[in-house]
Amino acid sequence: MGWDLVVILVVPGVVGVACWWLPPRVGRPLSIASGLLTFVLALLLVPARTPSALHGWLRADSLSVVFVVAVGFLYLATMVFAVGYLHPSGGPTHQARYLRRAFAGLNVFCWAMAVAPLVSSLALLWVAIEITTVVSALLVAIDDTDGATEAAWKYVLIASMGLGISLLATIVVYYAGAVTIGHDYDLFYPTLLAAASRFPPQVVRLAFVLAVLGFGTKVGLVPVHTWLPDAHSEAPTPVSALLSGALLAVSFYAVLRYFQVAVRTLGPTFPRDVLLAFGLASLGLAALYLASQRDLKRLLAYSSIEHMGILAIGMSFAAPIAVVGVLLQVLAHAAAKGTAFFGAGSVVRKYGTKDMRHIRGGIGALPWSGPMLVLAVLALSGMPPFGIFRSEFLIVEGGLSDPHDAVVAVLVVLVVLAFLGLSWFSTKTMQTPTPKSVVRGETSKWIVGSMVIGVVALTVLGVHPPGQLSDLLTRAAAELRAPR
């Protein structure tokens, strides 16, 4: 029982360590295989069951599975992309030593993100998320440019401060539990949630705010988002895709775990109000900044902040359908943002710059990845028939079904503003005549392949999500509701 959880706990980590020594020609297929294995195992977790392993230290309830699926998917897609992108043809820095380190880091990073939703204790969740920070900070710095060094330092410092705050939140929750349950318990979710209604409310209130602020630093919630655009734009593109599509989501998962406890102790109003405040600030600031970006990867980074804001706002709506929308958005955002960053990587490789003023005629120059990048950006701005359209629709519908009209109106206006920012980019850089100096043609089949995977996933999520996946989202949304 639960062997699949143990495999996810062991394999990607071992593959990561192995890639440190193995030559890239072995490391590449090994990484793809590990990504595929993780994704398949994650999909096998989707049907209703709650496996646990290692005496309950690993446990996958429906909420965990949503996030493991998102990480597993992006693990696979990013590894396919990385095979094409991290290639000796990519420039003088992409030599064997660099490639070995990069693949080792990417695997360990994915390992930590896949394990974080599977550990069954708030304390180990913190440990896993801290590991994602240190590994990804090194990956941000790996290009060894001035910009990468600056971004990595800011990232590790700000994220570590955030994690210091969330460690405090962990300890405060433990204290709340110790008052009620007694000192000898392991912060396991089932124990915690069963007793949460008897916790001292003031202490849980403190813990929840600390957790939202602390883990929110890694989610990229305004005003603690400042590391995010720098790290996303300066990191190598596979790392940017993982940061944006998976890491932010996993950090949001940590917030949701505290939300579960807080809802049981305090009732739904207070936790929802806190998330609403952070969500509106994030969405508002990101929508404004999206319009003024010149750097392609920074543009996508601000789009991530926008989507994290939408997730937080969605959690603040009482209707269960909004929570289903939030969880669907986690999956759809992973696919859309991954694809968009892969496309950005393709463009950067082609034009040798991230500056959108120097990128013209993308669709003409890149016959496959150009159009798919446009599709991904349209998906990100909430166009049908893609997954984010469906999820944002559910969130808005949920907001309208209880008296949240003002918030919904603001949400829709800001999303439209973000849409304008994103579509301005796509018209200006992609749908213009291609300059004669740019040679038509793709840079790598692997990059195109990774984008096809992403677009297919986005379309499936938007047109007709599989029945079992919908069931999973409904069950996970029920786990997030306060028991009556």
Place this chain on the structure above:
Amino acid sequence: MLLAHSVILSSAATVPSTFAGVADALTVLVLLSEFAMLHAQLSRSQIRLYAFQSLVVTALAVYVAAERHIPGLYAIAGITLVLKVVVIPAIVLTLLRDARVELVASHRLGVATMVLIAIAVSVFGIFTAGSITVQSRSLPSGALGLAIAAVLVSFLLIVLRSDVVSQAVGFFSLENAVSLTSLVVAAGLPLIVEVAFFFDLLVAVVVFGVLMRVHHSHHDTLSTRQLDRLRG
């Protein structure tokens, strides 16, 4: 007169136990060493102050272990002693020696202003924690507030000093303040979890060390004032 009388009465009503007294005293020491780090001129003395602060945390761990009969905490105290008092300071000092930097002018504000801000922030932390703490036998009166004050001052250390050593030491001492809170508030935290925390801290220190070295090799200084390219 009447006021003094009532103060004496109210303090007599809640005589702190020896445990609370020792815990509060050690927590105050941690907060004071945080202040000392904030205004220390030399990076080297900041690191020595950090080692001292870690020693205080070790002492508190031993005391809590003995008083509360939690044998696991002796192990924690041992690891704290080895890692935070010896290994981490040694690593950072080596780094400094390699960087051949004695003094980094990194105060963004005058010393007096910084200390005043730190006092204001500490008072805020103490009173905020005081207003929300529930009464409990296991929690010494002021320790949570003092620990939160120490966390806030460590943030100031990161914000108000512009060199990589101060900022890294700020993070390390932030972690000290949080460990302190965990000793006072959550002494029964399972050993495996505590060990995981330590392992993580060690990894974080290594990463900070690597990035400090990278920073120095790029900019040939430990100051962070040139880190202003990325904005918007």
